[in-house]
Amino acid sequence: MDPRRLALIRSGTDERPRRVGSGYLITPRLVLTARHVLEDRATGLPWPAITVRIGHHNYGETTLVAAELLWQHPDGRDVALLRIHRDLDLSGAVRWGRPTGTAPLPYQGLGYPLSAKGDTRDPENLRGELPPLSGATDRYVLDQGPSPVPRTDDKNSWGGASGAAIFCGDRLVGVVTQEVHSYGARRLIALPARAFAQDDDFVSHLVEHAGTPPELGTVGAPPPEAAPAAERTPAERELERLLDPLFPDRASRIDHARDLARELDYETDGYEPTTADLVALLKAHPRALASLGEAPARSATGSVRAAWTHLFARARAIAHGSLLSADEYESLLGLLTRVREEQPRLLPGAAPEALPYAVLPESLTRPHLGEDDLRAAIHGLEELSDSESVPEGTPPVPALLRLVEYVASSAVDRLGDELRAWSSATADRLGVHAGALSERRADAAHWAKRRISPVTRVVMELERDTATAEERYRCRILLAREDGSHSVLKEAESASKTPQEAARSLGEAVATARQEPGQGDHVPWVTVVVDRSGLDLAVDEWEPGEPDDILLAWPIGAEYRVSLSCPDLPVDKTVRELDQERRWKRGRSAALTTSRTCGDRRQLRHLLETEHRDTAQVVLHGPADQRKSWLMICLALGVPVVLWDRDAAGYEDADRLGSLAPGGGLDALPERVREFRSHSAAHPGERRARPSLVWEPDDRHPKTESLHLRDPWRGTHAS
Structure with missing residues (x-):
């Protein structure tokens, strides 16, 4: 110019x-x-x-x-x-x-x-x-x-x-x-x-x-050049020290650096980098370091091989560069794209099984993955370890490789063999111990042979985010299975959700559950786990989206069987669970409907500990200001099913729940409540009840821990 x-x-x-x-x-x-x-x-x-x-x-x-x-x-x-x-x-x-x-x-x-x-x-x-x-x-x-x-x-x-x-x-x-x-x-x-x-x-x-x-x-x-020595970061200086023994002669360093620069589309005429310049080149592209060592690491032996392994491990520890080389990434993307096209449910289904305690990338919690979702999933998993033991002195197995093994175990045709070959080659380049990879491969084979148990309920755990004045909730979603196991679809994230966002996440989870083998086309049952204050929430009225030109906004309680659960109360948990078990076994056909003759909370407790000791269902009518304390007594004494109208002012509103036939056909009650809520959504002008239903399942909740209200450490267990 x-x-x-x-x-x-x-x-x-x-x-x-x-x-x-x-x-x-x-x-x-x-x-x-x-x-x-x-x-x-x-x-x-x-x-x-x-x-x-x-x-x-x-x-x-x-x-x-x-x-x-x-x-x-x-x-x-x-x-x-x-x-x-x-x-x-x-x-x-x-x-x-x-x-x-x-x-x-x-x-x-x-x-x-x-x-x-x-x-x-x-x-x-x-x-x-x-x-x-x-x-x-x-x-x-x-x-x-x-x-x-x-x-x-x-x-x-x-x-x-x-x-x-x-x-x-x-x-x-x-x-x-x-x-x-x-x-x-x-x-x-x-x-x-x-x-x-x-x-x-x-x-x-x-x-x-x-x-x-x-x-x-x-x-x-032109390839990037190193900054003056005084301006280089400690991480850059450490990489220089780690690279020096790998390229002891100047000609070897220049040849490898030129090949890498050419692969990254830089102009290489006259390029004769120092080790510091090579580090600057590695910083210019997240996959440069892995690409530089891809070929020499596999052919190296002895101390040189150990030096390459140490370099890859330290680079990950100081967050310098991605796990995969450019070729490894493109090869895996191609293989997983074929999996997505031929077996669209395999990857999102395998992820929570392969990595049950990891914070999965958001894209892997969706029932269907687009091409961008697939790229995001690979990028997110590159940062994680599978956290299981490995032989001393060897690097941990990347979570990405563990998931690839699980996908390979259930992939069709030759896709499984190609995925395993990719996994073996990548593990070899990283220095992962062959025995550690074999253990993950055996786990994957065992998972593939295991019969997939049908999903019985979608469980959404909610906890109010008290750090904001807005109505926002931490949200964790699980699929509870018939065999007592569960899988986590969405973990509590650092960003809490609005009711609309939580309802949208729930809809995605239900879609995932519906696609599981043997699920059939039944109305899903959603259990919303809350604390005592959450029993007042009208979760069933949350809507996942804004109205559009075709479908109106529709509450989740009208689409799914939505019931509340409050497993944590300040009472002896073992005694409460035994009481629930007894009431489920002996009292399915019995119901207590509160009326003026029930008196106050002392008399309600008396009834539930004497003539209604085995009753499984209570229908709460009565003054609104006393209803919460009565509900707590019911739950503390192990009553598994409690129904009430959260809009009722007193006994005079008892008839509004009449069409639900609350005293009969207990097993069909959740579906009757759903149909009632659907009718209410279709006829918003009618003055109808707003039923809340607590239903503590007789097959126990999945074992859960408290939701985390802080950002989880990258790669640590969050469930």
Whole structure:
């Protein structure tokens, strides 16, 4: 980039300029700019008067000259050529380029943005990174380093920079055309030179004025270089120490570094890095370290092999780089994509079985995984260990490898063999002990042979987040199975949920349960586990989404059999469980409906300990201010089923629960309550009861622990 070729362009009428933009002198008479710099916004036609000031104040006097529009792109692309009215013969020639590869390239340019305007238009040195993988085929994204504050009026902070030539290295690669407002004035868009430099008329104009056509040479990003020694972090210095014995001679280090840089799409001509430069290269890409050691680690023996294993383990400990190399990642993504297409339920089903105590990535808690979900799952699992024992002196088995073994154990055709081969090769590169991997493989085989027990209930544990004034809850969701086992679908996360978000998560869990083998098409039973204060919650009225044009918002209690459970009370837990067991065995056909004759709470306790000692169901009618204490007595004495109208004021509202037939057919009661709630949702104008139902299951709850209200440690047990 030659600052002497910078152009300040003004277009408008003879009376005054109306638009300001930037440009670049590419031949003694031709200035490259953006087409819209020259146009009247109202008509779309070029302004009749154009002046150009060529030069930069640091390089002597600037030159003001009139100009005319010579060429604009025939397909309407935002680029144009101006012909100035006199020759400005500067030494050198413009070289044209086309970025290649995937690594971000540093760029620079010169322009006259509105944000740099003082008494006059001052030039601004544009500079930042051009990421070739961002943007579309007809545009370059420019991530600007120094950037102005976004304007609050209708003007662009970068207004006036349009038309600025963008250089990567010494080659002109594009022309600035837009500002991206959603990035807060930190991102610009450029039209690539390859989009216009091959146009026949453009080429003919350059041949006429410069003698040669524009030839687009490829431009690659230079590899990163190390910072001065005093500025390197302790982690960088540690990696230098670990790398030195692995590349004892300079030639070996340079060869491996060049191969890696080339794989990462950097320009490698003349690249002769020091060990510190190699560390800078490893920092530039999360998979670089694993890719560097992929081949040499597998072929190494003895102390060198041990050094590679130690390097991979320390890199993970100091959070430097990803677990997998680029090739390992792409191979696994391809294999799991085939699994997702052929057995869509296998991966999300295997994850909680393979890693029952790990905090799984959110994407693995959904019944179906999209391609982005699959990528997110791999990235999340790369950070975890499976936390089981390994032979002393060997690294832990990554959780990702354990899950791959479980998926392989149930994969169809040859997919299982390919997944196991991938797992073995990756474990070998990492230095994982063969015996440790064999144990995980045996666990996976045992899981694959085990009969999958049907899901009996979806259990959602709720705990109020007292750290916020809003109504938000910690949420943990499990699938309780017929054989007494359970699997965790959603753990308590650092971010609590609104009722709507909790209901949405519950819907996803129910969808997962419905897809399990042998589930059938029955209405799912949802048990909501709460503490004493949570018994007042109208969870059954929570709605998972906003109304849409097809389906109205619908409460979860109208869609599922929703009942409450309060397993933790300040009473002897063993005695309470024995009481519940006795009442379930002996009192299914009995019910106690409270009335004025029941008296107060002392008399209610008397009834439940004498003539209703084995009764399994209580229907609570009575004063609203006493109902909570009566409920606590019922639960403390092991009554497993309690029904009440949370909107009732007193005994006079008892008839509102009449259609539920609360005294008969206990097993069908949850479904009658669901149908009642569905009718209420369909007829919101009717004054009906708002039934709450506690149902303590007779098959015991899954063993759960208290929900965590703080962020769990990465990779630690959370259940």
